[in-house]
Each structure stands twice: as C-alpha cells, then as structure tokens.
Amino acid sequence: xxxxxxxxxxxxxxxxxxxxxxxxxxxxxxxxxxxxxxxxxxxxxxxxxxxxxxxxxxxxxxxxxxxxxxxxxxxxxxxxxxxxxxxxxxxxxxxxxxxxxxxxxxxxxxxxxxxxxxxxxxxxxxxxxxxxxxxxxxxxxxxxxxxxxxxxxxxxxxxxxxxxxxxxxxxxxxxxxxxxxxxxxxxxxxxxxxxxxxxxxxxxxxxxxxxxxxx
Amino acid sequence: xxxxxxxxxxxxxxxxxxxxxxxxxxxxxxxxxxxxxxxxxxxxxxxxxxxxxxxxxxxxxxxxxxxxxxxxxxxxxxxxxxxxxxxxxxxxxxxxxxxxxxxxxxxxxxxxxxxxxxxxxxxxxxxxxxxxxxxxxxxxxxxxxxxxxxxxxxxxxxxxxxxxxxxxxxxxxxxxxxxxxxxxxxxxxxxxxxxxxxxxxxxxxxxxxxxxxxxxxxxxxxxxxxxxxxxxxxxxxxxxxxxxxxxxx
Numbered sequence: 283x284x285x286x287x288x289x290x291x292x293x294x295x296x297x298x299x300x301x302x303x304x305x306x307x308x309x310x311x312x313x314x315x316x317x318x319x320x321x322x323x324x325x326x327x328x329x330x331x332x333x334x335x336x337x338x339x340x341x342x343x344x345x346x347x348x349x350x351x352x353x354x355x356x357x358x359x360x361x362x363x364x365x366x367x368x369x370x371x372x373x374x375x376x377x378x379x380x381x382x383x384x385x386x387x388x389x390x391x392x393x394x395x396x397x398x399x400x401x402x403x404x405x406x407x408x409x410x411x412x413x414x415x416x417x418x419x420x421x422x423x424x425x426x427x428x429x430x431x432x433x434x435x436x437x438x439x440x441x442x443x444x445x446x447x448x449x450x451x452x453x454x455x456x457x458x459x460x461x462x463x464x465x466x467x468x469x470x471x472x473x474x475x476x477x478x479x480x481x482x483x484x485x486x487x488x489x490x491x492x493x494x495x496x497x
Numbered sequence: 498x499x500x501x502x503x504x505x506x507x508x509x510x511x512x513x514x515x516x517x518x519x520x521x522x523x524x525x526x527x528x529x530x531x532x533x534x535x536x537x538x539x540x541x542x543x544x545x546x547x548x549x550x551x552x553x554x555x556x557x558x559x560x561x562x563x564x565x566x567x568x569x570x571x572x573x574x575x576x577x578x579x580x581x582x583x584x585x586x587x588x589x590x591x592x593x594x595x596x597x598x599x600x601x602x603x604x605x606x607x608x609x610x611x612x613x614x615x616x617x618x619x620x621x622x623x624x625x626x627x628x629x630x631x632x633x634x635x636x637x638x639x640x641x642x643x644x645x646x647x648x649x650x651x652x653x654x655x656x657x658x659x660x661x662x663x664x665x666x667x668x669x670x671x672x673x674x675x676x677x678x679x680x681x682x683x684x685x686x687x688x689x690x691x692x693x694x695x696x697x698x699x700x701x702x703x704x705x706x707x708x709x710x711x712x713x714x715x716x717x718x719x720x721x722x723x724x725x726x727x728x729x730x731x732x733x734x735x736x737x738x739x740x741x742x743x744x745x746x
Contacts, residue, residue, distance in 0.1 A: 326573035333562060334579040338554030345555045347547035355564075358557050363568045384550040391547060430542035452511055453540065454549050459508060460653040460742075463671075464643035470653060470673040478507035484539035 318379035340387045361387040437487045449480045510536035517649035642742035652739040656721045666709040686718035719744040
C-alpha cells in the first residue's frame with residue numbers, strides 16, 4: 283500500500299517540527315502519535331507498529347556503524363528490546379517515539395563500540411603480557427573519548443524540549459542555527475541561546491563526571 | 498578589544514562560520530579560544546556520522562524481530578511486508594569496514610560560499626534551503642527558507658512566503674543582524690543567474706512583513722537576499738549581500 287511508502291526521516295527530529303504532511307496512512311492505521319501512545323501504554327501492538335515504521339531507520343544506523351551482520355542486528359534488536367522494557371522512560375508529550383528510539387539506538391551503538399574497544403585492549407594486553415613484564419591492569423585506561431560519549435548521550439536524555447531537539451539537530455543532522463530556526467519555527471535568538479546553554483551544561487557534566495572517571 | 502559573545506563562541510564550537518570580526522578576534526584571543534575548545538569537547542564526543550538518523554533505512558532481516566519477540570514475550574507481530582515495503586533500501590548503503598569503528602567528522606556543515614563579488618560572477622548558493630508548508634491562521638504558508646550568513650557577516654534570518662486569504666502574497670522576514678549607521682538593509686528576490694533582481698524594500702533587524710508583487714514568479718527569482726545599502730540614492734543592489742537563502746518553489 284502506498285501509504286506505507288512514506289518515509290519521513292524529518293520526523294525523527296525530536297522537536298515538534300513544522301511538519302507539513304500529517305502521516306498519510308490508510309483508514310484504521312494509527313498515526314505516529316497514536317503508535318507512541320500505544321507503546322508508552324505497554325500495548326503490544328505499539329511495539330509491533332513501531333517496529334514496522336522505524337526498524338529500518340534504526341537498522342540503517344546500525345548498519346552504517348558496523349556493516350551488515352550480527353553486530354548491526356544486535357544493535358537493532360537491543361534498541362527495541364530495551365526501548366520496550368524501558369518504555370516507562372518514554373513520555374509521548376516530550377517528543378515523538380522515533381526520535382526517542384533513535385536516541386536509544388545511539389546508546390547501543392556507543393555500547394558496542396566501547397565493548398569492541400575493551401576487547402581490543404584486552405587482546406593487546408594479553409599479547410604484551412606474554413611478551414614482557416606485567417603491566418598495569420587492563421581496565422585502567424578507559425578511553426576519554428568513549429567515556430565522554432557516554433556522558434554526553436546520557437546528559438542529552440536528561441534535556442527537556444526544545445533544548446534536546448535543537449542540540450540534536452546541530453549535533454546529529456549538522457544544521458546551522460539558522461536552519462534549525464527554520465526547521466523548528468523558533469526565533470533565531472532562542473535557538474542560539476539554547477545552543478549556548480546546552481553546550482555549557484554538557485561541558486559542566488564532562489568536567490564533573492569526566493574528571494571523576496579519570497581521577 | 499571586545500570579546501566574542503557567548504552565543505558566538507557556542508556556534509564556533511559547533512564549527513559554524515563566524516562573522517569576520519569574531520573570527521579575527523578569536524584568532525588573537527586565548528581566552529575566547531579556550532572557551533571554544535572547552536565547549537567543543539562535547540561536540541567532538543558525539544560528532545560521528547553514524548549517529549545521524551537521516552541516512553537510508555535498511556530493512557532488518559526477519560530474525561531480528563524473532564529475537565525481539567523472544568526477549569519481550571510480545572505476541573503481536575509487525576507485518577513483514579510493512580517492514581520491507583516501508584524501508585525498501587538495500588544494503589548497498591552499508592559501508593564501513595570492521596576496523597573503521599569511530600570516525601570523527603564534521604564537515605557536512607558547509608560554509609556558505611558567495612560574496613558580493615559572486616553577485617557579479619553569477620554564483621548561486623543552494624545551502625540552507627529548507628522548504629516547509631504550513632497552515633496558519635492568517636493564510637497559507639507557501640514556502641520558507643533559512644537565510645544563512647554570507648562569509649564575514651553576522652546576519653542571519655528566516656523568510657516565509659505566505660499566501661493570504663485575499664490571494665495576495667507576503668514575505669515575513671525575521672532578520673537577526675546588527676543595527677547599521679548611515680546604511681540600511683534591503684530585501685531582494687534574485688534569479689539563479691544573479692542578474693535579475695526584484696527589490697522588496699527596506700528591512701531592519703527584527704520581524705516584518707513585506708508585500709510581494711502580484712504574479713511575480715518565485716520560481717524565476719528563488720534567491721532571497723539581504724543587502725546592505727548606502728544612503729547614496731542609487732536604487733540598484735549595492736553588491737554587498739549579508740545573508741541569503743534559496744526558496745524551494
């Protein structure tokens with residue numbers, strides 16, 4: 283059915299965007315908002331519908347991160363499983379479900395990167411153990427960038443709207459502040475000051491928790 | 498010398514191009530640079546292209562749902578055809594090698610090319626065009642566009658073309674730009690060859706509504722341009738453009 287062909291990545295932004303075409307779906311098909319509501323309410327149909335509509339988007343991200351195969355499939359699976367079991371953390375009034383799912387997917391991708399990194403270190407350490415005198419514990423050096431990434435993703439989850447949507451458009455869709463204003467319909471000055479305050483907030487989080495990690 | 502505003506420093510941390518004055522200041526000021534660097538740490542932490550959600554969708558194989566159903570005990574099932582049909586894109590878009598893990602990036606935000614000189618050279622900017630349609634109380638929005646600063650300028654904004662109920666059309670312009678002395682801003686619609694120009698009148702920082710000539714073909718004049726005009730009585734474009742966007746008509 284043609285209504286299923288409407289892929290609207292724009293919907294993935296978590297700001298209530300200036301959205302021209304409400305979902306064109308056949309009679310009896312719940313709109314995206316209704317899917318979000320079903321999902322949040324724990325209706326199983328909500329999970330199935332969310333998968334129909336957004337598994338391709340999530341899996342696309344996973345495949346771009348890991349190539350097609352088991353790692354990408356794990357990321358997609360874990361994204362939907364943990365979104366479902368953690369659905370209590372999703373608030374339909376704070377943003378569309380697909381944006382939230384994409385946020386969960388970013389966490390899963392970051393987890394998988396970190397796990398690979400750890401495995402690589404362990405392998406390297408094992409090799410050097412065999413070759414030379416014992417060195418420090420393998421777990422000593424959590425890579426700063428990986429740690430920062432977790433902290434930033436975590437802090438983004440704590441942001442309200444429209445701050446979260448604005449910074450996500452800047453970070454992940456690489457829009458300029460003028461484009462974000464156009465996309466969201468918010469005044470330029472508002473966008474600029476949200477960007478500044480959010481970057482300052484993220485900096486504080488990294489300075490406080492990031493420093494603690496490396497102490 | 499005056500420091501950059503905190504807002505400009507935040508935009509610099511996102512690697513947006515700054516106006517010339519700020520760029521020059523930044524090059525010379527350790528304090529402002531240190532501020533940008535400290536704000537940039539979070540930007541760099543997540544600046545990986547794999548985190549973008551707008552790439553091509555890829556339909557997951559059926560076993561992915563089977564594992565989800567097994568893990569959650571959910572009995573409802575997505576219609577496989579819906580998953581496939583909704584996301585028909587093949588895996589050709591799936592590149593990276595297994596070692597490619599994390600690739601820091603940040604170059605998709607293209608600085609807008611084009612200066613006054615390009616007006617003569619006939620260069621056209623396509624960046625920053627965002628078209629939307631929206632119903633409004635006071636009419637039907639036809640299209641809207643972000644006005645991005647041209648290099649070395651601090652002006653940006655947004656223009657919306659609105660069809661009013663009586664059939665007339667207006668441009669609502671929101672301009673974020675410094676106040677001028679002995680000069681003024683003027684709004685233009687310009688054709689793709691940057692030869693034909695329709696002056697729409699004086700604008701100022703802030704929000705205002707400008708009437709469009711009836712029957713003007715926006716497809717023919719898609720560039721929305723803001724210029725700085727001297728008070729010299731010359732009605733033609735000064736050649737000094739500060740912000741621009743291209744209407745998607």
